[in-house]
Amino acid sequence: xxxxxxxxxxxxxxxxxxxxxxxxxxxxxxxxxxxxxxxxxxxxxxxxxxxxxxxxxxxxxxxxxxxxxxxxxxxxxxxxxxxxxxxxxxxxxxxxxxxxxxxxxxxxxxxxxxxxxxxxxxxxxxxxxxxxxxxxxxxxxxxxxxxxxxxxxxxxxxxxxxxxxxxxxxxxxxxxxxxxxxxxxxxxxxxxxxxxxxxxxxxxxxxxxxxxxxxxxxxxxxxxxxxxxxxxxxxxxxxxxxxxxxxxxxxxxxxxxxxxxxxxxxxxxxxxxxxxxxxxxxxxxxxxxxxxxxxxxxxxxxxxxxxxxxxxxxxxxxxxxxxxxxxxxxxxxxxxx
Amino acid sequence: xxxxxxxxxxxxxxxxxxxxxxxxxxxxxxxxxxxxxxxxxxxxxxxxxxxxxxxxxxxxxxxxxxxxxxxxxxxxxxxxxxxxxxxxxxxxxxxxxxxxxxxxxxxxxxxxxxxxxxxxxxxxxxxxxxxxxxxxxxxxxxxxxxxxxxxxxxxxxxxxxxxxxxxxxxxxxxxxxxxxxxxxxxxxxxxxxxxxxxxxxxxxxxxxxxxxxxxxxxxxxxxxxxxxxxxxxxxxxxxxxxxxxxxxxxxxxxxxxxxxxxxxxxxxxxxxxxxxxxxxxxxxxxxxxxxxxxxxxxxxxxxxxxxxxxxxxxxxxxxxxxxxxxxxxxxxxxxxxxxxxxxxxxxxxxxxxxxxxxxxxxxxxxxxxxxxxxxxxxxxxxxxxxxxxxxxxxxxxxxxxxxxxxxxxxxxxxxxxxxxxxxxxxxxxxxxxxxxxxxxxxxxxxxxxxxxxxxxxxxxxxxxxxxxxxxxxxxxxxxxxxxxxxxxxxxxxxxxxxxxxxxxxxxxxxxxxxxxxxxxxxxxxxxxxxxxxxxxxxxxxxxxxxxxxx
Numbered sequence: 001x002x003x004x005x006x007x008x009x010x011x012x013x014x015x016x017x018x019x020x021x022x023x024x025x026x027x028x029x030x031x032x033x034x035x036x037x038x039x040x041x042x043x044x045x046x047x048x049x050x051x052x053x054x055x056x057x058x059x060x061x062x063x064x065x066x067x068x069x070x071x072x073x074x075x076x077x078x079x080x081x082x083x084x085x086x087x088x089x090x091x092x093x094x095x096x097x098x099x100x101x102x103x104x105x106x107x108x109x110x111x112x113x114x115x116x117x118x119x120x121x122x123x124x125x126x127x128x129x130x131x132x133x134x135x136x137x138x139x140x141x142x143x144x145x146x147x148x149x150x151x152x153x154x155x156x157x158x159x160x161x162x163x164x165x166x167x168x169x170x171x172x173x174x175x176x177x178x179x180x181x182x183x184x185x186x187x188x189x190x191x192x193x194x195x196x197x198x199x200x201x202x203x204x205x206x207x208x209x210x211x212x213x214x215x216x217x218x219x220x221x222x223x224x225x226x227x228x229x230x231x232x233x234x235x236x237x238x239x240x241x242x243x244x245x246x247x248x249x250x251x252x253x254x255x256x257x258x259x260x261x262x263x264x265x266x267x268x269x270x271x272x273x274x275x276x277x278x279x280x281x282x283x284x285x286x287x288x289x290x291x292x293x294x295x296x297x298x299x300x301x302x303x304x305x306x307x308x309x310x311x312x313x314x315x316x317x318x319x320x321x322x323x324x325x326x327x328x329x330x331x332x333x334x335x336x337x
Numbered sequence: 338x339x340x341x342x343x344x345x346x347x348x349x350x351x352x353x354x355x356x357x358x359x360x361x362x363x364x365x366x367x368x369x370x371x372x373x374x375x376x377x378x379x380x381x382x383x384x385x386x387x388x389x390x391x392x393x394x395x396x397x398x399x400x401x402x403x404x405x406x407x408x409x410x411x412x413x414x415x416x417x418x419x420x421x422x423x424x425x426x427x428x429x430x431x432x433x434x435x436x437x438x439x440x441x442x443x444x445x446x447x448x449x450x451x452x453x454x455x456x457x458x459x460x461x462x463x464x465x466x467x468x469x470x471x472x473x474x475x476x477x478x479x480x481x482x483x484x485x486x487x488x489x490x491x492x493x494x495x496x497x498x499x500x501x502x503x504x505x506x507x508x509x510x511x512x513x514x515x516x517x518x519x520x521x522x523x524x525x526x527x528x529x530x531x532x533x534x535x536x537x538x539x540x541x542x543x544x545x546x547x548x549x550x551x552x553x554x555x556x557x558x559x560x561x562x563x564x565x566x567x568x569x570x571x572x573x574x575x576x577x578x579x580x581x582x583x584x585x586x587x588x589x590x591x592x593x594x595x596x597x598x599x600x601x602x603x604x605x606x607x608x609x610x611x612x613x614x615x616x617x618x619x620x621x622x623x624x625x626x627x628x629x630x631x632x633x634x635x636x637x638x639x640x641x642x643x644x645x646x647x648x649x650x651x652x653x654x655x656x657x658x659x660x661x662x663x664x665x666x667x668x669x670x671x672x673x674x675x676x677x678x679x680x681x682x683x684x685x686x687x688x689x690x691x692x693x694x695x696x697x698x699x700x701x702x703x704x705x706x707x708x709x710x711x712x713x714x715x716x717x718x719x720x721x722x723x724x725x726x727x728x729x730x731x732x733x734x735x736x737x738x739x740x741x742x743x744x745x746x747x748x749x750x751x752x753x754x755x756x757x758x759x760x761x762x763x764x765x766x767x768x769x770x771x772x773x774x775x776x777x778x779x780x781x782x783x784x785x786x787x788x789x790x791x792x793x794x795x796x797x798x799x800x801x802x803x804x805x806x807x808x809x810x811x812x813x814x815x816x817x818x819x820x821x822x823x824x825x826x827x828x829x830x831x832x833x834x835x836x837x838x839x840x841x842x843x844x845x846x847x848x849x850x851x852x853x854x855x856x857x858x859x860x861x862x863x864x865x866x867x868x869x870x871x872x873x874x875x876x877x878x879x880x881x882x883x884x885x886x887x
Contacts, residue, residue: 060736062884082738090736094886096729098647101633108633109643113737138628142541153733166736
């Protein structure tokens with residue numbers, strides 16, 4: 001699929017070093033680093049307002065960086081716009097379409113601008129995508145819901161043969177079934193050697209498809225590596241009701257912050273456990289007689305609180321400003337057309 | 338199944354009609370609170386419009402000959418179509434002139450307000466999903482509709498009282514004055530009720546507004562045709578709510594009963610609306626929206642084609658609407674010399690027309706107005722790029738292999754072409770009207786030349802809009818201030834005694850009336866140069882700055 005990129009550019013698909021960008025007095029990006037190697041699916045993780053969309057807009061040549069190095073597919077995203085954009089497809093976080101066009105017309109327009117979409121194979125691909133995403137192309141875009149507008153952008157992006165997919169929170173409006181379809185297509189893209197930058201504020205979404213993850217916060221990268229390297233981040237929250245005395249579980253390796261309170265028929269325990277120690281904890285719990293059991297991945301906000309809360313004294317307030325639904329409105333990402 | 342069993346199985350539905358109106362007053366208060374600024378502006382605007390018109394008519398009171406001459410013109414089909422059935426023309430008084438000439442235009446204004454207001458509070462709310470919240474509360478099915486109509490009734494009533502009082506203070510008969518303004522308010526309400534029915538029919542607010550305005554347009558045409566067919570109105574006039582108001586013969590031989598037709602019409606339309614509303618789902622319409630194309634037309638492959646598909650509907654309606662107006666204006670050209678003679682004493686007109694051939698001077702002013710139409714279009718359409726950027730659509734498009742220069746250039750080119758079309762079609766529609774009424778001088782070429790010389794000045798406006806958008810997007814409203822200023826310079830510069838440098842700020846000041854003056858090549862070339870420089874600045878600026886979506 002992307003033979004040109006494999007041969008011509010051994011350079012990273014995206015390489016950002018020490019990127020700064022301010023809007024007036026607001027520092028949106030403050031020394032951000034990000035690398036996506038060719039053929040890699042890279043997760044770009046951060047709470048709302050952390051600077052994900054700003055970074056992507058710099059990559060697309062829409063915003064001019066204040067300082068730092070940015071390379072995109074071996075070129076300069078500000079000056080080589082047209083040549084670079086031929087080789088990438090973009091799905092905006094908040095898709096806004098031309099109200100008097102139908103979804104099908106919008107898809108054709110975007111793919112044709114990228115220089116394809118007219119061949120027979122392309123028409124077939126488009127039809128397949130429309131069916132898989134269950135999108136009706138004959139409706140005017142102003143009647144579409146957020147999810148359907150997102151599907152239009154996804155179909156338009158996946159219909160093209162490109163070297164890089166830039167996806168800004170592409171599943172925010174999709175239901176779980178459609179999310180599964182999306183995941184499938186991202187895997188297909190990877191198998192064909194396409195590089196993918198996938199931004200998200202949900203950790204487990206990134207875990208499903210990404211080879212590497214970069215986590216940013218307040219415009220700065222705080223963690224970066226393969227999923228295995230970041231395994232220490234993926235603790236689970238466990239809640240269970242057990243018959244026996246759970247105090248032995250609390251001292252097992254990998255168990256954190258256990259709280260036990262009496263509950264009907266036993267004791268309710270809640271704790272966090274590092275994923276590599278789940279096995280031992282499960283057998284210990286099993287011996288106590290389990291009445292109920294739930295385990296959930298931590299939210300990104302919890303993760304930030306746990307890992308970076310100590311580094312930054314104002315972490316609590318910064319998180320409530322960035323991570324809460326209110327933060328989404330402040331950053332403008334919650335706006336509807 | 339027996340009747341008794343049916344009764345027990347049927348879901349219990351409140352049978353009293355009153356329960357469908359629960360919560361109406363609370364909604365009225367809420368709507369008034371939301372629209373307190375909007376409605377105030379409407380009321381004050383309409384009242385100011387009345388005041389300005391009234392002032393002009395009161396001047397006429399002092400010159401019976403002017404009124405007499407005016408009455409002569411009012412008998413021509415073109416003027417009948419733009420005024421009324423012509424009661425009292427034999428002894429034309431200020432009051433009769435007001436009732437004959439002004440009622441139509443005031444009804445058009447306030448009825449438009451009513452239609453937009455009703456749609457805004459019913460279908461638009463439903464479409465946005467907001468009224469789902471409201472309807473889930475203790476609110477009857479018809480409450481939002483009735484509340485919307487009440488919030489339309491209030492400003493119309495206020496306008497009727499204020500303007501009625503104004504007419505009385507101008508020395509006109511009190512009963513006739515209030516009959517006229519109350520009639521206007523009632524007609525406005527009829528169109529509000531018609532909009533309520535339109536809201537049940539279509540699924541989208543835009544469609545409902547369009548349907549309501551189409552009803553208004555039909556009412557305009559019906560009474561125009563009816564009034565031309567027969568003196569004092571024919572059968573068709575009586576099908577139009579505008580006709581009903583005019584048939585009260587205010588200030589001539591007042592009769593109230595035609596206003597009853599308005600009341601009956603409102604009642605019938607409300608019943609029809611309630612009937613239709615009970616038969617449709619929330620959010621749905623009686624007429625489903627049409628499906629569109631699944632694939633794009635082969636020509637839709639670039640920013641120019643996209644800008645064209647976005648702007649063509651606006652261009653069509655602007656050209657058509659203004660075209661009809663200029664056509665009618667052109668058709669009165671034959672009587673212009675007589676008409677103008679009568680207003681020579683008026684200082685506003687005398688400075689505007691100057692000495693010499695009145696028809697040519699008048700045509701020059703028509704061309705200036707047509708160019709103002711083009712100027713408004715140029716500003717509005719050039720600034721479409723701003724909305725494209727703010728909505729995020731520009732961002733999405735610029736993420737494809739489309740350079741910024743190409744995107745901005747395509748949008749400005751379409752806006753510029755549209756501006757030329759609006760201006761030239763306006764000027765040429767005047768020519769068509771003139772020819773139709775038997776005027777052959779000025780000829781086609783004269784009209785065309787008159788329009789063409791405005792194009793460089795219009796290009797300056799497009800360039801200025803683009804440059805402001807590229808460098809200081811927040812400052813683009815300045816363009817509308819310039820537009821208003823150009824209007825003042827164009828029509829009142831002489832009267833106000835503005836110095837030359839102040840007049841020169843308006844691009845139109847450099848454009849001559851080619852029927853009476855020579856074209857200064859330096860002026861036209863200067864305008865072209867300014868346009869080119871501004872456009873160049875725009876492209877340089879837009880390539881440098883951030884593209885921001887909100």
